[in-house]
Amino acid sequence: YYPAGAPLSARPGAVPPSGGPPGSDLDLLRGQLLDSWGVECAILNCLYGVQLVHNEDWAAAMARAVNDWQIAEWLDKEPRLRASIVVPTQNPEMAAEEVGRLGDHPGFVQVLVLVRTEMPLGKRHYWPIYEAAERHGLVIGIHAGGSPGNPITPVGWPSHYLEDYVSLAQAFQTQLVSLVSEGVFAKFPDLRVALIEGGFTWLPSLMWRFDKNWKGLRGEVPWVDRLPSEIIHEHVRLTIQPVDEPPNQEHLLQTMEQIGSEEILLFSTDYPHWHFDEREDALPVDLPPELERKILVENARALYGI
Numbered sequence: 001y002y003p004a005g006a007p008l009s010a011r012p013g014a015v016p017p018s019g020g021p022p023g024s025d026l027d028l029l030r031g032q033l034l035d036s037w038g039v040e041c042a043i044l045n046c047l048y049g050v051q052l053v054h055n056e057d058w059a060a061a062m063a064r065a066v067n068d069w070q071i072a073e074w075l076d077k078e079p080r081l082r083a084s085i086v087v088p089t090q091n092p093e094m095a096a097e098e099v100g101r102l103g104d105h106p107g108f109v110q111v112l113v114l115v116r117t118e119m120p121l122g123k124r125h126y127w128p129i130y131e132a133a134e135r136h137g138l139v140i141g142i143h144a145g146g147s148p149g150n151p152i153t154p155v156g157w158p159s160h161y162l163e164d165y166v167s168l169a170q171a172f173q174t175q176l177v178s179l180v181s182e183g184v185f186a187k188f189p190d191l192r193v194a195l196i197e198g199g200f201t202w203l204p205s206l207m208w209r210f211d212k213n214w215k216g217l218r219g220e221v222p223w224v225d226r227l228p229s230e231i232i233h234e235h236v237r238l239t240i241q242p243v244d245e246p247p248n249q250e251h252l253l254q255t256m257e258q259i260g261s262e263e264i265l266l267f268s269t270d271y272p273h274w275h276f277d278e279r280e281d282a283l284p285v286d287l288p289p290e291l292e293r294k295i296l297v298e299n300a301r302a303l304y305g306i
Helices: 026-037 056-075 092-102 124-135 161-181 203-220 228-235 249-258 289-304
Strands: 042-044 081-086 108-114 139-143 193-196 236-239
Touching: 056 081, 056 092, 081 092, 092 108, 092 124, 108 124, 124 139, 161 193, 161 203, 161 228, 203 228, 228 236
Parallel strands: 042 081, 081 108, 108 139, 139 193, 193 236
Antiparallel strands: none
């Protein structure tokens, strides 16, 4: 999904000696991330593009193969790792079968969905995936990526990777509005969603707009029986990397306060991508100790039941 020459695509030294893709070597992962960071538990998100295969049977077979590979080559070899189940979202029934096959495996804590989908994720088309995830106590992880044929922007195709990359935040906002408006959390009250690698600084203004307009239009979505921001606070979490840093750190702290909950943000490194220079830069601002611990440890512990 990332141009090989783009500076953010991989941190220096992430390409293994064998010449494989960055982040594809377990020993490098241990040395560059798990050991050096003192990681207790890390969740893998394998961005293999089974969601982009138009042959649904082939996509389902590849998803099964990828998940079995994750078990054999990663989870069985490193007890600090957990993983996300890769599913063929183009066929939700097949995706739900794959969740059912692996949902009770202790190494899987999440179902991986890419943010760029054929239709908004709140649509009932996708509900079999959510039913299976809720039944097995798994989080739905919506990750940057995907390319279903729809433009990334509401007004057509951009010309440059820069435009595509910046516009991903719009895709995350659209999916979040869809999940709430279509009643996914009313239908599946125990479902939890993590938005991964989509930023978070856009969230306060989205919730303000969402709440304001819901008050005038809630008659068409009677299942949304309280403020959308309250539903988001209960069901949705967001990872911190990559973070959109304003020049003034105080502004970023204000944005984090405007989210209105200390339980929403999850620590992430986005390894092997390169979104900060040194370990001490991973948290973009100096945080109060309680909030820092929640972001580093407790929020993920609560979300994934670790």
